[in-house]
């Protein structure tokens with residue numbers, strides 16, 4: 001059984017055909033999905049999804065791009081929402097994106113810290129997005145994770161080995177996406193080969209980042225099988241072993 005640890009099922013092109021997409025996922029042994037919140041509007045649809053589908057869990061959080069329009073989403077706001085819904089099992093996605101910088105750096109950082117405080121108080125995993133912001137992401141996680149009781153999942157990892165190593169040292173889990181199947185991802189493959197299997201999760205980030213051979217198309221959870229296949233060649237082990245480990249890691253981290 002495979003778990004897609006990060007997808008955006010509320011996005012219109014997926015939501016409009018969700019029954020079919022969930023069926024195709026099941027046909028490919030992808031039995032659980034975690035649909036990740038990005039805005040308050042997105043959360044309204046996520047509530048409908050987790051109510052309807054037994055095998056889909058959700059998160060609550062504001063994507064770093066969207067923080068400029070969600071000033072009021074602070075620790076208390078996040079905790080109050082999470083407590084209302086038992087199928088909301090993580091906080092995020094939050095973090096820092098200095099590549100696009102759709103929201104000001106200062107605003108992103110403030111929101112990131114509020115999400116960290118909430119995850120700490122709720123004792124649930126924090127799902128972190130980091131792009132062109134390795135140093136700042138690490139510094140904030142390290143300094144706010146004072147008692148090392150924060151559960152951190154760095155999603156769609158594309159960073160350097162040095163970044164991975166530092167994250168592992170503060171107890172993070174790391175999730176890999178279809179990017180590892182892309183042609184010019186040799187350096188990333190090399191980094192991933194050095195991340196212990198007991199710290200790895202897999203994700204699609206649907207509808208983005210469809211793995212080869214579907215690159216360029218709209219991504220969906222069933223395509224995760226290509227990422228698993230590539231991961232088995234990178235880690236020089238069987239697909240079954242990759243599935244066993246990544247699924248167990250997810251269950252332990254999210255306690256389902």
Ligand SMILES: [Zn+2]
Nearest residue numbers: 006036093205
């Ligand atoms: Zn995402």
